[in-house]
Amino acid sequence: MNTTTRRIAICFSLLVCANVAAWLYFVIAHDSPTHGMAMIRTTQPLTIVGPDGDESRYVLPPGTTLYENKHFPEGFTRYVVYFNHKGVVAHEQVVMEAEHDGSYIDPLWLEDVAGD
Secondary structure: OOHHHHHHHHHHHHHHHHHHHHHHHHHHHOOOOOOOOOEEEOOOOEEEEOOOOOOOEEEEOOOOEEEEEEEOOOOOEEEEOOOOOOOOOOOOOOOOOHHHOOOOOOOOEEEEOOOO
């Protein structure tokens, strides 16, 4: 193998290694969908307004971590929250409609707990 071929092979090998290292860094550093989102921790309970037609109210306890997802010009912010659940959740499958173009977000509203 002549010197030029050897240099090309070494450069190619280093380039492959650098690409693999960059890819691994990206995968490891960005392993969470909330990576880079600002986090807040609630200091008082918040009322979770039930979905359309549900007159019930639910409570999000103080100390819950919320991830700021998006601020809207209308003056509200959408948050992401994680829950753990052991066992199977009673559920129904949500079918992705073509009109949603592969992305469907159906948020609930949070409100301050009304004072007594």
